[in-house]
Amino acid sequence: MTTDASTTAPPPDADADAVDRAAPPRPPVVSIAVSAVLVLLIGLGVAWLRGRDDPSAIDELGSELPVPIDAPALTLFDTDGAPIALPDLFDDHVTLVYLGYLNCPDACPITMDVLSRALATRTAETRQPVQVVFVTTDPARDAPDEIRAYLDRFDASFIGLTAASDAELAALQDALLVPGAVLEPADEDGNYLVGHATSVFVFDDGVAHQRYPFGTRQSDWERIIQEHADALGDAAR
Amino acid sequence: MTLRSRRSAHRSPVPACVALILGAAACGSGEAADIDPTAASDPVVLGVYVGATPARYxxxxxxVIDQRGGDDEIVEMSVERVGRVSLMGADAEMDVTTGEATAGDDAGTGFPLALAAGARRVFAPGGDHVMLExxxxxxxxxxxxxxxxxFARHEPVxxxxxxxxxxxxxxxDMFWEDGDR
Known part of the structure; x- marks a missing residue:
């Protein structure tokens, strides 16, 4: 857009000199305002471009944890029934941890789908150090084979874990500084609802610094995972 | 890694209300004080989306629905190819999602859903939502x-x-605050 009156197209029946002479002098305050707007627009554009390309902007997508969280010293069980020590599992990986349950129709499947699609954009090589761990908050209903089938719907590499007891599950939630999952009373059909945290915790080589809230989009996850993978690679060098 | 919080970077449902009280007053945005609550009901459904899901889940x-007339309530919803429809709530402020368990029956739970005069109700991912079983x-x-x-006071839509x-x-777009785009 131009704001220079001398470039305004003349009426069909007028010559250029007439237009220039006819143009009233622009009041200084208007010119200053126009200049200020242009400078502002340019500044916003530069800031947007820098923010888009600046990897540090990724950090702002998450919430910093009050303190770094080490991989909880707990042993859970995978969908084959094998014991899995979390510190060992998280070692040398970027691990995305989510607590949910299979009957959840909303946050759980959406989060799993977003993560699977974000990971699908990576090559086999860059995908390798990143793992997704789903821990059921409803172990009474979520049988290991059901968890496996549920996760396979999104990505067969996703790891499903079950705590050995309510106390172990509580210990995991305490370690992650999230409210404990709440199981509502069952109705006459035996159905019940489960309240649970919906953030994804990202552990870098066994230590989590931040969590990402529900609603983080696929494009943002692609950048988040890339940054955490880069940090993991830097630490290994 | 230096970490900071930027809440606007993720998608917060509109409105970000605590919705463990689905049957209570509407918590939508755009509530107009000059709407006569006794005026004729005029609900306008702005859009409905369903997540792709295998049959076993x-x-x-x-x-999103605007109640452009007086007070009303949704007394039931039905969806083709679906056996049961329930309205669920979520407490997004506490990073906890949970459900609303009202009188359960074959028609589903969570009904009736109040629609206040001039208000908008938003059922969005991570917030109030509908469960199709x-x-x-x-x-x-x-x-x-x-x-x-x-509806209680309007023909079915x-x-x-x-x-x-x-x-x-x-x-x-319709599920999220303008500032989140």
Whole structure:
């Protein structure tokens, strides 16, 4: 857009000199305002471009944890029934941890789908150090084979874990500084609802610094995972 | 790694209300004080979306509805190819999602849903949502479903729901605050 009156197209029946002479002098305050707007627009554009390309902007997508969280010293069980020590599992990986349950129709499947699609954009090589761990908050209903089938719907590499007891599950939630999952009373059909945290915790080589809230989009996850993978690679060098 | 919080970077449902009280007053945005609550009901369904889901699982559905007339309430919803429809709530402020368990019956739970005069109700991912149980078959992206809203003071409204990939539900503009785009 131009704001220079001398470039305004003349009426069909007028010559250029007439237009220039006819143009009233622009009041200084208007010119200053126009200049200020242009400078502002340019500044916003530069800031947007820098923010888009600046990897540090990724950090702002998450919430910093009050303190770094080490991989909880707990042993859970995978969908084959094998014991899995979390510190060992998280070692040398970027691990995305989510607590949910299979009957959840909303946050759980959406989060799993977003993560699977974000990971699908990576090559086999860059995908390798990143793992997704789903821990059921409803172990009474979520049988290991059901968890496996549920996760396979999104990505067969996703790891499903079950705590050995309510106390172990509580210990995991305490370690992650999230409210404990709440199981509502069952109705006459035996159905019940489960309240649970919906953030994804990202552990870098066994230590989590931040969590990402529900609603983080696929494009943002692609950048988040890339940054955490880069940090993991830097630490290994 | 230096970490900071930027809440606006993720998708916060509109409104970000605590919704463990689905049957209570509307918590939508745009409530107009000059709407006569006794005026004729005039609900307008702005959009309905359903997450693509295999038949063996429960599917999520979301909608935005404006009540441009007086007070009303949704007394029931039905969705083709779905056995049971329930309205669920979430407490997003505490990073906890949970459900609303009201009088359970075959028609589903969570009804009636109050629609205050001049208010908007938003059922969005991570917030209030609709749970679809008993799917007749897989719900695939690109398909549509007929959704019928039944009201206490208005004729039923039939809307066409678009089935989308679950992750794409986070990209539906109408569910999110303007500042989040």
């Amino acid at each position: 429960d599917a999520p559905a979301y909608f 008993g799917l007749a078959d897989d719900l695939a992206p690109g398909e549509t479903l007929q959704v019928t809203f039944e 039939v809307a066409e729901a678009e089935i989308v990939q679950l992750a794409d539900l986070l990209e539906v």
